[in-house]
Structure formats: C-alpha cells, structure tokens
Amino acid sequence: MRIAFTAPMKPLDHPVPSGDRTMGRLIVKALKSAGHEVEVASTFRSWRKDGSDELQSKVKAEALKEVSRIANDWKRDRKKPDLFLTYHLYHKAPDWIGPALADRFDLPYAIIEASRAPKRKTGNWAFGFAAADMALQRADAVAAIHNADAECLHEVVPPDRLDVLLPFLDEAPYRQAVTGSKPPASAPLKLLAVGMMREGDKFRSYEVLAAALDRLMNLSWHLTLIGDGPVRSKVVDLFPADRITVLGALGAEDLPAQYAQHDLVVWPAIREAFGLVLMEAQAAGTGVVAGNTFGVPDIVRQGETGLLSQEGDVEAFAANLENVIRNPGIADRLGIAASAYISANHSLEAGAARLDLFARKAVDNHRRPQKDQGK
The missing domain is CATH 3.40.50.2000 (Glycogen Phosphorylase B;)
Structure with missing residues (x-):
C-alpha cells in the first residue's frame, strides 16, 4: 500500500543524530522491505522545548498551513495514499497534520510510538496534551513501543486499536x-x-x-x-x-x-x-x-x-x-x-512483519462501521 509518513518529534532529515531519528528511518526501511511504498509527506517538526497555549497555538497554525500544501499536492497529482502514518507523538510533539488530512481524504490514520503523561493535562503543556489526545482518539491503530507506555494509553485508545510494537534494528x-x-x-x-x-x-x-x-x-x-x-x-x-x-x-x-x-x-x-x-x-x-x-x-x-x-x-x-x-x-x-x-x-525482518500487520490493521479498522469500533 501507499503510506504517507511524518515524524513530528524529529523528522528523518534532522541534522542531529539520535535514537529517535534512527528508529524513524528504520520504520520506513522496514515498511519498504515489506513491499509498501512510503513517502515522507512532511518534514514539519511540531516539537518544542517549552510549552504554552500561545506558543503551541502558533505551531498548530503552521501545521495547518502544511496540511493545505499537502492536500493541494495530492489533489493536483490525484494520488492520495492508502494510509497516513505518524511516528512519535506526545504532548511536546502533537500531530495536527495526520488527523486533518485523514479526515479530509477519508484515510486510515495510524500512530507508532505514542506516549501519554496524564500530569500534562493541565499547565504549560495542556494545549499540546489535548492535541495529542485528539490524534489518539482519531487514530485507527496506535502502537506503543513498550508496555509501560501502553498502560498510559488505555484511557483514550480502545483495546482493539492499541498494540505494543517492539523496536527492531537492521542487525x-x-x-x-x-x-x-x-x-x-x-x-x-x-x-x-x-x-x-x-x-x-x-x-x-x-x-x-x-x-x-x-x-x-x-x-x-x-x-x-x-x-x-x-x-x-x-x-x-x-x-x-x-x-x-x-x-x-x-x-x-x-x-x-x-x-x-x-x-x-x-x-x-x-x-x-x-x-x-x-x-x-x-x-x-x-x-x-x-x-x-x-x-x-x-x-x-x-x-x-x-x-x-x-x-x-x-x-x-x-x-x-x-x-x-x-x-x-x-x-x-x-x-x-x-x-x-x-x-x-528484534531483527529488521521481524520488525517488517509486525509493521505490515499493524498497517493492515489500521486499514481494516477504518473500514469497520463506527458502531463496531471499540468493542
């Protein structure tokens, strides 16, 4: 399938190396090895070191401009993807792009490496926390990368849409x-x-x-x-x-x-x-x-x-x-x-197999009638 990809925490072309950037690149590589066509839809970075309603409102406005740009490209080329996939979402790095495009084009939407800290529901990060929660609630499939994160996601993600997708590498x-x-x-x-x-x-x-x-x-x-x-x-x-x-x-x-x-x-x-x-x-x-x-x-x-x-x-x-x-x-x-x-x-092959199942699950969940979801 054709997959549109974004990483609001740290884009794949970010100049500073890190485990996060490496994992994002590995996800794209694994999906391609599983036979999927992956396109980086946006390199927009929503992550900010400091939080406030005013600051994150400005970031949201910038993100929505990116939504308009991508939507125009897709309409012009008549080539929308089969799935929108976001890597690493939390209160400091919300995703406004994926949910907006998924709604506009009726696409399955999935998130890999989601985490949630309920203590950020109020305070300087409340705006970003609420935005991340909205994305989680819109997602057709959500994957934590370890069991501790999964526990914190149960409040907003139904069990049938939540998985633990263990990390992997090219060995x-x-x-x-x-x-x-x-x-x-x-x-x-x-x-x-x-x-x-x-x-x-x-x-x-x-x-x-x-x-x-x-x-x-x-x-x-x-x-x-x-x-x-x-x-x-x-x-x-x-x-x-x-x-x-x-x-x-x-x-x-x-x-x-x-x-x-x-x-x-x-x-x-x-x-x-x-x-x-x-x-x-x-x-x-x-x-x-x-x-x-x-x-x-x-x-x-x-x-x-x-x-x-x-x-x-x-x-x-x-x-x-x-x-x-x-x-x-x-x-x-x-x-x-x-x-x-x-x-x-934790090999690349094992990761590719898990990612393939996860992507197909997102598509299947999106096709299910709304009344059947969450059961």
Whole structure:
C-alpha cells in the first residue's frame, strides 16, 4: 500500500543524530522491505522545548498551513495514499497534520510510538496534551513501543486499536562486525558506554555509572566512552583518567566494530524509552548491564542477555557490574545469548512483519462501521 509518513518529534532529515531519528528511518526501511511504498509527506517538526497555549497555538497554525500544501499536492497529482502514518507523538510533539488530512481524504490514520503523561493535562503543556489526545482518539491503530507506555494509553485508545510494537534494528552491520569467534572476556574487562553528553537524563546516567564504578576501583576494568555534547568535559571528569578511553562522537558506521570489540555495554538508562544502544550492543554479540527502565526489559532478557537493576540504584548497578568483572565468563554467556535473541525477536525482518500487520490493521479498522469500533 501507499503510506504517507511524518515524524513530528524529529523528522528523518534532522541534522542531529539520535535514537529517535534512527528508529524513524528504520520504520520506513522496514515498511519498504515489506513491499509498501512510503513517502515522507512532511518534514514539519511540531516539537518544542517549552510549552504554552500561545506558543503551541502558533505551531498548530503552521501545521495547518502544511496540511493545505499537502492536500493541494495530492489533489493536483490525484494520488492520495492508502494510509497516513505518524511516528512519535506526545504532548511536546502533537500531530495536527495526520488527523486533518485523514479526515479530509477519508484515510486510515495510524500512530507508532505514542506516549501519554496524564500530569500534562493541565499547565504549560495542556494545549499540546489535548492535541495529542485528539490524534489518539482519531487514530485507527496506535502502537506503543513498550508496555509501560501502553498502560498510559488505555484511557483514550480502545483495546482493539492499541498494540505494543517492539523496536527492531537492521542487525546486518552488527553481525558483520563480529569477525570469527569473539575472544573470551578477560581482565581488565572492556566496558563500553555510548550516549549523548548533555544535561538532564543523559548526564544523570553517566553520574550513576561513575558512582557505580567508583565502588569497584579495586577490580580490573577499563571503560570506553563514545559520545559528545555540551557537557562532554563534565562527563569525562566523572571518571578516573587512567581507567577510560574517550573516543568522542562516532558515525553510525563505526559503532558496530566498537560494540564487538568490548566485553560489556554499561548504561544506567535513566528515563530511556528503551535504549537503542542496548539493542545494537546485543546484535553485535555483547551483553549489557543496564537500568530496568520503561522499555528496557522489553529488549533485554534479565539474566539471559543482560543484568538489569532498578533505575538509578547505584548499589544494585555496581553489584551487577562486580558480578561480571569478577566472573568474565558471564559476559561471554550474555553476549552469545544476546546475539541469538536479537536475531529472533528484534531483527529488521521481524520488525517488517509486525509493521505490515499493524498497517493492515489500521486499514481494516477504518473500514469497520463506527458502531463496531471499540468493542
């Protein structure tokens, strides 16, 4: 089918790399691999750092101008899509474009990676929250990317229109990075952390990691840091200089080899939706020690492909690290299981199959009589 796509949180051509941009591109790639024709209908970005009725009213007005432009193009070319698909919607990034076009052209409308924070119903984000809720109520199919988000959507999305669509990746580059058999883990254990270096949750993850490793200075380990950002110097200063290697930001093409060369990826995952890095590491045959946050347990099997601890719990995170550093064979076991797990559950092929079913469900729901929906 012909699918019109937009990503109001971060368009696919945004210059700043992120897990969100990567996931959006993967969704388009997977849909195409499943035989669908996908066109980016708009690169309009509704996301704003700050919220207010006045600010978001202006964003809505800009979005509606984009609706008129797209509608005129479709009428001129006599080529409307079979489905309008929006990726990543919430109160900071509402979607006014998809619902408006879906109503105007009587199209099925679907949302992937929807989340909802009821506490934003009032206050500075009330306008965006209401707009996101309207889109959710209009949608013929809605997918959360982990079970925690799905729980918050039940209030506005009927069960027959709500799914959990687990994330996926193109595992080929990560498999290719593992040349021959990976050498057994040994002291000093080679640890790797990959993440943007900015204030907020990312910096807090680095703080938790540093505090955990500080408790393990008597053990043999070395940490590689990959990432860059406005607080890079603050991040680097958290760790002992003789125990770290700082590589800065690397291109996506260079990351698979880094995962494959390390024994363990370590990331506390403060407020992470699921942690694309954790999925990439496992695809390269590297186990993880991470925080048990939101969708992390949906992509990491506790005790099998990784060791998880409660979000922000320094002592528990350190205990998991200590267990692996003292017993390097655990890292080998986690890595072998991780590679098989990603291949079976989170590959591009698995994602394409799930997306294909989801798109067809949206179309089927749209065709159903209104009186039958929600039952």
